[in-house]
Amino acid sequence: MPDPVLVTAISKLLAPLPSITEExxxxxxTYFIGRKIFxxxxxxxxxxxxxxxxxERIAELIGRDDIxxxxxxxxTxxxxxxxxHAKPGDYTGDLDLFKESIAFVAATKSNLRKRR
Incomplete structure (x- = not known):
């Protein structure tokens, strides 16, 4: 079972962003940009x-304690x-990472399964 407090925090954080859906x-x-999971x-x-x-971005981030x-x-x-993060509210400081992910995934051609 997912942590409902975490899911609520992430959903609220991402809600203002355009074209984002969740399941x-x-x-x-799971959070999507179009049909792709980010x-x-x-x-x-x-x-x-x-x-x-x-x-390349992961290599830059891997030194952080929370990643x-x-x-x-x-x-792998x-x-x-x-x-x-220890507290769901702490994810608000990572909004830019979520935005980077959305941009990366949206620009990636996918040959994976399509969303149902």
Missing amino acids: KTPTHA AFTRSGGGGGVAIKLPK TILKMGPR MKEWILLD
């Missing part, structure tokens, strides 16, 4: 928000970070 499931919330909440151990960014490379099972996701 909530029992395990997480961020999603994590549930269970660790929590936080996964954000898609270019590899790690996203791992999903045995796979090369264009995804996990942003994890």
Whole structure:
């Protein structure tokens, strides 16, 4: 089950941005620009928000205490970070990262599954 306080905080943060939609499931919330995913909440151990960014930008950010490379099972996701703050309200300071992610994802050609 996703942290409802975190989902609410991220949803409020992203709501004013144009063309952003969200989908909530029992395990997480996913945020889209058009049909492409740019961020999603994590549930269970660790929590936080996964954000898609270019590899070069991730290399610049990886020294921050609140950012790690996203791992999903045995796979290291090369264009995804996990942003994890102690308090949901702390994500407001990362609005520019979300905007960078939106711009990156919107400009990326996708050959992945289309949103249902």
